Amino acid sequence: MTAYVVRRLVLGAVVLALVTIGVFLILHMIPGDAVSLQLQDASGVSEEQAEALRESFGLNDPVHVQLAQWAGDAIRGDLGESFWTGESVTTMFLDRVPVTLQLGAWSVLISTIVGIALGIVSAVRRGGWVDNAVRVFAVAGLSVPNYVVALLLLILLGTQFAWSPPLVYRGLFEDPVSYVQQLALPVFALASGSVAAIARMTRSSMLEALNSNYIRTVRAKGATSWLIYFKHALRNSSIPVFTLVGVHLATVLGGTVILETLFGLPGTGQLIYDSVLSRDYPVVVACTIFYAGLFVLTVILIDLVYAVIDPRIRTGKGS
Incomplete structure (x- = not known):
């Protein structure tokens, strides 16, 4: 039973990793970014200032670098800050x-x-x-x-x-x-x-x-x-x-x-x-991972209940 639980948890972790990668790729395929939207109605902002803002958000880094940075911070419990409000994503999420x-x-x-x-x-x-x-x-x-x-x-x-x-x-x-x-x-x-x-x-x-x-x-x-x-x-x-x-x-x-x-x-x-x-990437990724994690966790719990009811499920043997 322990091996069965470990296998399901490993598969769940793989699913979450694939979801995270997919979300990052899709978001960066959408035209525009948070800086462009923030400055579209602003006047007197130079291109150098806009690039400096993108650099502070890490948007100039390649997608895989942004993904690795986000994953490392998330493992430590830091989901980043909103590009628009500067508020902690964790705080925004827990409030909602x-x-x-x-x-x-x-x-x-x-x-x-x-x-x-x-x-x-x-x-x-x-x-x-x-x-x-x-x-x-x-x-x-x-x-x-x-x-x-x-x-x-x-x-x-x-x-x-x-x-x-x-x-x-x-x-x-x-x-x-x-x-x-x-x-x-x-x-x-x-x-x-x-x-x-x-x-x-x-x-x-x-x-x-x-x-x-x-x-x-x-x-x-x-x-x-x-x-x-x-x-x-x-x-x-x-x-x-x-x-x-x-x-x-x-x-x-x-x-x-x-x-x-x-x-x-x-x-x-x-x-x-x-x-x-608003292309607020940290918030989108955090919320998406929450939905995906809840789905994966529920499916795993259903599988575990089935495994308790019918041991053939966890052994892979038929009747």
């Missing part, structure tokens, strides 16, 4: 990450509860109007991107009810009502696709379990419907659902970039969006 984590946590919680509930009802009422409605909703939820759902909600509520979420973010304990109003729409939009996917997976797994021989045996013994559905069928069909929830947890934060910008949420999604536009 709680909002993004709350948005992701609420989305995962709601999508898991609602998705599993809809999947169970759809499986139990197979072929009925409830089942058909859930299946139509699942297809629609998987087909429409979350940012489109967010835009439709904003347009509908704004035109039909003259309502829009608060513009200034307030914490849960600072102003609970404003907090709910601010997060309700982005959480709904972010969870829409996941609810559909989890509902479909739960329905499929439940139907497979309900049609199995051991469920027929349980029915023959006179077990109640609730006992069959929740103790036996749901329990034995939870592994694929668990996998989907884990993947959603890993990918949900990636959807916050556009949603936080649309709803004015001061999270890491909005931070990375603004930083890309």
Whole structure:
């Protein structure tokens, strides 16, 4: 088991290294840099002064030199400073990450509860109007991107009810009502696709379990419907659902970039969006590594849980 964990961690480190290299290359392929954007409206700045500013930021160094410098500082816990504000990237990130984590946590919680509930009802009422409605909703939820759902909600509520979420973010304990109003729409939009996917997976797994021989045996013994559905069928069909929830947890934060910008949420999604536009390389790299690291860590944890459940996974042997 120890060797299996070490292999997964090594592969995760390789993935993070490749992501870092890719981000550096992509950022430097974008025309312009932070200095050009800062000085585009400034007058009386000579080319020598601009080059001196680039030199202070290290932008005149080759990409591989910048990458090596950043990696060395990051290993020591220094993620650099923002090109625009001069503020520590670590401080900026830690100030923003709680909002993004709350948005992701609420989305995962709601999508898991609602998705599993809809999947169970759809499986139990197979072929009925409830089942058909859930299946139509699942297809629609998987087909429409979350940012489109967010835009439709904003347009509908704004035109039909003259309502829009608060513009200034307030914490849960600072102003609970404003907090709910601010997060309700982005959480709904972010969870829409996941609810559909989890509902479909739960329905499929439940139907497979309900049609199995051991469920027929349980029915023959006179077990109640609730006992069959929740103790036996749901329990034995939870592994694929668990996998989907884990993947959603890993990918949900990636959807916050556009949603936080649309709803004015001061999270890491909005931070990375603004930083890309301003070519603020240290901030972009730090936020990207955070998203990639969270994804890799979640996938590793899912693999480890599978390895505990089924030892054949870590040994590579079939049944």
